Amino acid sequence: MSSREQVLPYGRILRYQFHERLTHWISAFAYIYCMLTGLAFWSPWLFWLAILMGGGQVSRMLHPWFGVIFAGAVLYLYLMWAAQMHTTETDKAWWRSLRYYVRNEDEKMPPAGRYNGGQKLLFWGFVIFALLLLLSGAVMWFPEWIPLSLRFLLKLAILVHVSSALLTIGLFMIHIYMSVFAERGAFGSVIRGDVSREFAERYHPAWYEEVVGARATRRK
Amino acid sequence: MSQATLRVQKISAHAGSVPGQDTQRESTVCKLIDTTTCIGCKACEVACMEWNDLPFGETVFDNTYQTMPDTRWNYWNLIRFNEHETDNGLMWLMRKDQCMHCAEPGCLAACPSDGAIVQYTNGIVDFQQDKCIGCGYCITGCPFNIPKFNPETKRVFKCTLCSDRVSEGLEPACIKSCPTGCLHFGTKEDMKDLAEQRAKQLRDHSNFPKAGVYDPAGVGGTGVIYVLHDASQPEIYGGLPSNPRVPWTVKLWKGPLKWLGNAAMIGGLIGLFVHYLRFGPKTREEEFEIKHEGKQP
Numbered sequence: 363m364s365s366r367e368q369v370l371p372y373g374r375i376l377r378y379q380f381h382e383r384l385t386h387w388i389s390a391f392a393y394i395y396c397m398l399t400g401l402a403f404w405s406p407w408l409f410w411l412a413i414l415m416g417g418g419q420v421s422r423m424l425h426p427w428f429g430v431i432f433a434g435a436v437l438y439l440y441l442m443w444a445a446q447m448h449t450t451e452t453d454k455a456w457w458r459s460l461r462y463y464v465r466n467e468d469e470k471m472p473p474a475g476r477y478n479g480g481q482k483l484l485f486w487g488f489v490i491f492a493l494l495l496l497l498s499g500a501v502m503w504f505p506e507w508i509p510l511s512l513r514f515l516l517k518l519a520i521l522v523h524v525s526s527a528l529l530t531i532g533l534f535m536i537h538i539y540m541s542v543f544a545e546r547g548a549f550g551s552v553i554r555g556d557v558s559r560e561f562a563e564r565y566h567p568a569w570y571e572e573v574v575g576a577r578a579t580r581r582k
Numbered sequence: 583m584s585q586a587t588l589r590v591q592k593i594s595a596h597a598g599s600v601p602g603q604d605t606q607r608e609s610t611v612c613k614l615i616d617t618t619t620c621i622g623c624k625a626c627e628v629a630c631m632e633w634n635d636l637p638f639g640e641t642v643f644d645n646t647y648q649t650m651p652d653t654r655w656n657y658w659n660l661i662r663f664n665e666h667e668t669d670n671g672l673m674w675l676m677r678k679d680q681c682m683h684c685a686e687p688g689c690l691a692a693c694p695s696d697g698a699i700v701q702y703t704n705g706i707v708d709f710q711q712d713k714c715i716g717c718g719y720c721i722t723g724c725p726f727n728i729p730k731f732n733p734e735t736k737r738v739f740k741c742t743l744c745s746d747r748v749s750e751g752l753e754p755a756c757i758k759s760c761p762t763g764c765l766h767f768g769t770k771e772d773m774k775d776l777a778e779q780r781a782k783q784l785r786d787h788s789n790f791p792k793a794g795v796y797d798p799a800g801v802g803g804t805g806v807i808y809v810l811h812d813a814s815q816p817e818i819y820g821g822l823p824s825n826p827r828v829p830w831t832v833k834l835w836k837g838p839l840k841w842l843g844n845a846a847m848i849g850g851l852i853g854l855f856v857h858y859l860r861f862g863p864k865t866r867e868e869e870f871e872i873k874h875e876g877k878q879p
Contacts, residue, residue, distance in 0.1 A: 403694040403717065405844065406595040418695050418715035419736070464857075466864045505718025506731035510652075517722045517831040524835055528843045532850060539854045544864050564865065 368573045374556040375573055377476075382442060386552055389435030395428045397534065400527050426503045429495065436492040443485060446476055452568065453479035466544075473567035480540075487533045491526040498523040588749045592701035594693035610705040611748060612773040613757065615678050616780055616809040617819065618790070619764035622647060622661055622676040629759035630659035630680075633744060653679060655730035658741040659756055662820030673811070677819040678756070678765070681728045681741035683707045683805030688828035691836055692723030705770065705805040706745045711737040725801065725826035743805065773807060780809045800827040 368376040378386070399421040402412035412421040455472040456463070456479035462470040463480070471478075477485070501508065501519035508516045541548040547561040562570040589608060593600055627649060630636070639657060642650040647663045664675040687707045690699040698713040699720065709720075709729070716736035720729045729738045744754035752758075753767040766776060777795040784793035794813025797803050808822070816822035 405840070406597040406694075406696060409595055409597070409694070409696050412715075418713070422715040422717055423736075464861075466861045468864060502718070505721050506733050510727055513722070513727075516718070517829055520719065520722060521831050521835055521839075524839065524843070528846065531847060535847075535850050535854060539858070543854075543858055546863050546865055561865075 370556055373559045375559060375562050375570070376555055377551045377557045377562070378555045380555065383552055383555055385435050385438045385442065389432055389439060392428045392432035392435060393530075393534070396425055396432055397527070397531060399425045399428075404524065404527075426499055429499050433492050433496040436488060439485075440489050444489075447482045447485050449479070449482060450475070453482060456480070468564055473571075474565065474569070475572070476566055476569040478566070484533050484537055488530060491530045491533075494522055494526040495530070498526070588702040588704065588706070588745060590700045591703040592687075592690055593697050594690045594699035595696045597696070606703070608703040610770040611743070611805065612705070612768065612770040613743065613754065613806045614766040614768075614773040614777050614809070615806065616764040616766070616777075617675065617677050618780075618784060618793070618809060618811055619762050620661070620676040620678065621762055621764075622663060622674075623761060624649065624661055625759040625761060626678055626756035626765065627657075627659050627661060629755040630741075631657070633747070633755035634658070634742070653728065653730060655732040655739040658739070664818060664820050666818050675811070675819050677808070677822065679820060680756075680806065681707065681743070682726050682801070683743055685802030685804065686828065688723030688725055688801065688832060689720035689729055690723075691828055692719040692832045694719055702745065704748065706743045706748065707805070708742050708745050709738060709740060711735075711739065714738055723828060723832045725823055725828065770803075770805070777807055777809050781813070784809070784811065796822065798823075798826050800825050
């Protein structure tokens with residue numbers, strides 16, 4: 363897609379194409395299902411979540427299938443976005459200026475591209491933990507197939523699964539907070555696909571330059 | 583599997599206290615297995631299947647007298663036949679293998695389903711299959727490899743110590759069927775006394791200087807205890823662990839990891855909420871919208 367097509371009427375800029383948005387939401391719903399049922403298995407105080415999701419047995423049966431859907435969606439996200447997620451010098455500078463970002467002093471931040479350093483961390487975090495969750499989950503799916511001599515694998519898989527899941531919950535909470543509460547307009551971008559020029563200019567100046575700047579040059 | 587007249591003292595994955603805990607004192611029950619007088623007749627295996635109405639499964643012949651290599655979801659009681667070489671010749675060690683009914687059950691600690699595993703005040707650890715979700719976590723918690731998964735119903739099964747019989751004042755079916763008197767059933771105290779007496783007899787009069795009682799402290803003692811000819815190496819009795827414990831992975835996951843994870847999740851939610859109160863949203867999308875109202879690019 364050329365940057366020309368990304369500039370929409372009414373000062374809007376296309377940020378996520380349809381297939382990006384769809385994949386994002388497939389992974390999101392699968393993740394949320396797995397998180398809620400997983401939390402039910404994690405703590406007796408949250409077991410009511412499993413009751414809410416159709417009962418303990420149903421949750422146990424569907425959790426791995428939704429896990430496979432999640433892993434598949436993350437794989438597709440990886441294929442779409444991995445090339446844009448390499449760490450650059452700007453990202454390193456972004457992390458060094460994190461305190462300004464936390465205090466909402468975005469004008470003091472180095473000019474981020476389509477993704478800032480934090481978003482790249484989120485992406486790689488989810489890719490790596492999805493892989494770990496898939497591998498450990500595969501071992502836990504069919505405990506009756508694990509012979510006694512390989513029982514330690516099952517024990518380790520549970521630890522890996524639990525730890526990875528907890529770390530993704532940390533990433534997930536920050537992701538929801540940033541996209542729904544902190545950066546107004548970000549949530550709409552993954553629903554309708556576009557953001558305002560101001561949004562792009564404020565949070566992703568280098569990307570804005572890439573999209574709008576190129577068009578300006580071509581018009582001359 | 584009947585809990586009509588049994589009082590529960592521990593419940594798996596249960597939020598809150600145990601109803602009726604400590605309201606009544608009940609003696610802990612115990613099965614004593616004297617391996618030195620077992621003749622390997624397998625009457626207990628048959629009695630177990632009969633009483634518990636377990637479906638017949640094919641046996642596996644692997645050049646021993648053992649019915650099959652391991653217990654199954656529908657075969658809870660198995661005599662393990664072991665040929666053990668000693669300086670004085672061959673010893674044929676027969677050990678009745680089944681759930682040990684640990685005082686601190688690893689299966690119950692690992693179970694995520696509320697009430698799927700209970701421990702009665704009489705010490706019996708019982709699976710409630712209607713609440714079992716088939717995750718198999720109990721399998722990782724057990725140091726004796728006892729819980730077995732039924733792939734068809736996706737539930738886990740094991741010896742109940744005939745909790746239905748015991749609750750009616752009867753002994754477990756295996757005890758009733760034993761023809762040599764190598765199996766005994768009673769209170770834990772009485773069984774320990776009896777076991778110690780028998781071990782002493784073996785040491786003093788039968789040339790088994792290492793004879794002793796197997797009641798492993800690592801799991802808080804067990805509701806099934808053995809008299810062994812050689813208590814110094816229980817492994818020779820078909821892999822009886824010398825120091826069984828709830829695996830460290832289960833302890834880590836249900837202990838420090840759980841508290842760390844809960845603290846991090848709750849702390850994270852509070853942190854984000856406070857951050858929002860202090861700094862609020864970065865911008866308001868409405869500010870952007872107003873600027874562009876009706877304006878074509």
